[in-house]
Amino acid sequence: MTRKLILFIMALCMTMMTSCKKDYNALFGEHMAELNKEGKFILCQKNDSAEHYIVYMDVDKIMVDTLGDSPKEYPLGKLNVHEYKATIQEGKFCLKSFEAPSFTIKIDTLKKEMTVSVEGQEGWFVTTKFSDIKANRDYLTFGFDAFNEDTRSVYLFLNEKLDVYVFEPYDGIEEKEKGINLSIFRPCTEFWNTIPTGTPEELYTENWKYDAKLDFHGNIISKSDHVTVYGTDIPTSAFGTSEINRYYSKITDEMNPYYYWNCQNCYKVVKSESKPESGFCESNFISGHWTVHSWVRLCKAGSLHTYQCQNCGIQLQTNDVPKMGACRYGANHVWNQLQ
Ligand SMILES: [Zn+2]
Ligand SMILES: [Zn+2]
Numbered sequence: 611m612t613r614k615l616i617l618f619i620m621a622l623c624m625t626m627m628t629s630c631k632k633d634y635n636a637l638f639g640e641h642m643a644e645l646n647k648e649g650k651f652i653l654c655q656k657n658d659s660a661e662h663y664i665v666y667m668d669v670d671k672i673m674v675d676t677l678g679d680s681p682k683e684y685p686l687g688k689l690n691v692h693e694y695k696a697t698i699q700e701g702k703f704c705l706k707s708f709e710a711p712s713f714t715i716k717i718d719t720l721k722k723e724m725t726v727s728v729e730g731q732e733g734w735f736v737t738t739k740f741s742d743i744k745a746n747r748d749y750l751t752f753g754f755d756a757f758n759e760d761t762r763s764v765y766l767f768l769n770e771k772l773d774v775y776v777f778e779p780y781d782g783i784e785e786k787e788k789g790i791n792l793s794i795f796r797p798c799t800e801f802w803n804t805i806p807t808g809t810p811e812e813l814y815t816e817n818w819k820y821d822a823k824l825d826f827h828g829n830i831i832s833k834s835d836h837v838t839v840y841g842t843d844i845p846t847s848a849f850g851t852s853e854i855n856r857y858y859s860k861i862t863d864e865m866n867p868y869y870y871w872n873c874q875n876c877y878k879v880v881k882s883e884s885k886p887e888s889g890f891c892e893s894n895f896i897s898g899h900w901t902v903h904s905w906v907r908l909c910k911a912g913s914l915h916t917y918q919c920q921n922c923g924i925q926l927q928t929n930d931v932p933k934m935g936a937c938r939y940g941a942n943h944v945w946n947q948l949q
């Protein structure tokens with residue numbers, strides 16, 4: 611390409627950019643003036659070099675004007691509602707959207723408020739002021755707290771049609787620059803198809819956490835490969851396999867903590883929740899001096915590994931690595947991992 615041609619194209623581009631900008635500014639001004647004249651409620655608007663849009667309320671719909679041919683309409687009224695759930699289906703872990711009871715959304719342009727009622731739930735409705743709706747080009751969001759229940763978050767994603775998603779009060783939702791971080795918190799019954807016998811009762815009420823990320827249109831763009839409960843990450847692939855039992859044991863150990871204690875005088879090792887009583891220690895009995903036990907904690911009892919002292923042969927089951935402690939046949943135990 612010749613230098614002249616490049617310069618010509620550059621000049622052309624610049625002219626086009628300037629003229630586009632000018633057009634959008636003028637159009638934006640015109641559209642805003644028109645909407646204000648008609649008394650339309652503007653939910654949000656933007657006019658910069660990258661984006662040009664006005665989102666506003668019409669009599670029975672949400673409108674998105676991108677200053678193109680004609681504004682896009684999102685009719686309200688009766689709408690299908692979805693909810694993301696992390697659950698077990700056919701033994702496998704999955705994150706899916708499920709249908710929730712539908713909403714009927716009506717708006718009052720004079721009072722500048724919107725009423726949402728839930729199908730099949732007598733008296734379940736909330737009225738939200740337009741000014742309390744958070745809106746942008748991709749979605750509208752507001753809180754739903756009928757019947758003094760904890761507030762659910764409602765998102766109206768502006769896709770081809772209005773996609774309504776409701777998030778439970780205990781879901782964690784965090785809007786980030788490049789999407790929405792969703793943390794699903796649910797009791798174990800959602801994750802565990804058949805609850806193994808001997809499951810500690812606390813595990814039923816303990817919240818299990820699963821993380822995913824949504825784009826600004828409500829689609830899942832990434833999801834975690836594990837569920838977290840009681841500080842333990844369970845890989846989603848472990849559900850429906852025997853591997854799950856290993857994690858189950860680990861959580862049970864975490865919930866019922868026992869520790870190995872080692873007396874520094876008589877070398878006795880005991881398993882106990884808390885530090886054993888000082889008590890009478892036989893260590894110096896022969897020499898005629900009485901003493902008390904001097905307990906040090908070796909490690910938390912667990913089920914993942916077995917350690918054995920190569921000098922005295924004592925064995926410990928733990929998920930950690932045992933600390934040093936006085937050994938009958940040496941200064942300290944020397945721990946070897948058996949499994
Ligand atoms: Zn002792
Ligand atoms: Zn030892």
